[in-house]
Amino acid sequence: QVQLVESGGGLVQAGDSLRLSCAASGRTFSNYAMGWFRQAPGKEREFVAALSRSSGGTYYADSVKGRFTISIDNAKNTVFLEMNSLKPEDTAVYYCAADRNMPRLRLQVGIDYWGQGTQVTVSS
Secondary structure, three states, X not given: OOEEEEEOOEEEEOOOXXXXXXXXXXXXXXXXXXXXXXXXXXXXXXXXXXXXXXXXXXXXOOOOXXXXXXXXXXXXXXXXXXXXXXXXXXXXXXXXXXXXXXXXXXXXXXXXXXXXXXXXXXXX
């Protein structure tokens, strides 16, 4: 059974940092694009960051560029999202996702696998 399990969310103050983890299991994700998305209350889910396991290339939404970093521990099959200088507008449920195609992942079109999400709340 394929699973993506997120962890690391929580309640923090503005300016703090958090690191989210996404543990992948159930298949080999060596050629997959891995990404993070978020959905705030009353808003559509949006792209946050993505990483290509084949090329190592990374992509970020403008709203998080310079503050968030996506990385991967290949040995542990775990993807991380390091979030620094958090703002109240970063408050959302954060989801991990995996797809064989990077453009499709970034556009959220028919993504192969999703995690269940982890809540991040940033107080002002």
